[in-house]
Amino acid sequence: MRHSEFHRAHRIGWLRAAVLGANDGIVSTASLVIGVAAAHADIQAILVSGTAGLVAGAMSMAAGEYVSVSSQVDTEQADLKREEQELTENHHQEVNELKVIYIARGLKPELAQQVAEQLMAHDALAAHARDELGLTEITTARPLQAALTSALTFSLGALLPLLMVMVFPYLPLAQANQMIINLTASDTMPLITLVGSISLLSLMLLGGLSALAGGASVLTAVARVIFWGILSMGITAGVGLLFGTVSG
Structure with missing residues (x-):
């Protein structure tokens, strides 16, 4: 009976x-x-900024991946x-080069030859x-796929915080702050809390799923994305608050 094994290496690229x-x-x-909201912008400004960020980010990701992976292909x-x-x-x-490689991997010289x-x-x-350059079908770069x-995945990820902005005016926690809903925001902390919390929960889920798919440590992956997510949102909120205070 043939013994089959399950490996995840073929998933590395995508x-x-x-x-x-x-x-x-x-x-x-x-x-x-969060940064725009911290600057006391209204819902319309926040939504427009987020949408522009989605489009620009998706195009930047596509172009960056294509160029970098294409460079890898050229190499x-x-x-x-x-x-x-x-x-x-x-x-x-060239035969001798392979022989030396196989000897280094544990074969006897005669067998390596x-x-x-x-x-x-x-x-x-x-x-x-495969053995000298380390190139295989699994590791071959695919620019268009990348x-x-x-x-696509950037756009899907970016839609989440944008959806939070769109539904926020209809949520109970927004009713205590009608100025945000009326597009003349002076206190956007409820919106910042909502977007930040949902985004961090989504990052945790994404980190866990990616770790499971790749066979890695779920705890490590979750901790990693949470750390960088909090750091990024915190710094951007600080910048927005600073500029909002200065402009105000």
Whole structure:
């Protein structure tokens, strides 16, 4: 009977982009909303700022991921071309390179020589790409996938704090502060509390789910996103409060 094992390495590419996008969407948009609210802006201004942040952030994430991953692809392709040329010009030396690698991994010299020769006879470039350069199908960079995943997950993450702003005027806790609802805000602490609390809870959930999907420590992942989320929102709130006080 064939023994099958379950691994998560194939998820690295899209999982990284998805987690990064959603996390950035929540943190950056929530921080923007909280910062603008702390400056005593009204609901309309907060909503417009948050929406602009969503669009700009999603495009920035897509462009940034595409450019950075494309650069990685260019580097990988350049390494493969150089390796292909070396295989053509100095085949014997390339066999020795693999032999040394396999010896370092624990094979005896005679066996390492045999393995190197047989693998190169089968597919020399693939053998060197995998064992010398560390390039495999799992780790191959995919620019378009990374860009689309980041933009989509950023947008989904950013929608959360924006939804909190949109529903806030209809919530009981907003009734004690009609000035916010009437778009002439002077005290936006209830809105800041709502957006901050829901965003932190969402970050905890996201961190936990990403850890489970990747087989990592849930506690570590949750602690990490909570720390950076609180830090980002706290600093932005301070900046907004400072500018609100100065302009007032």
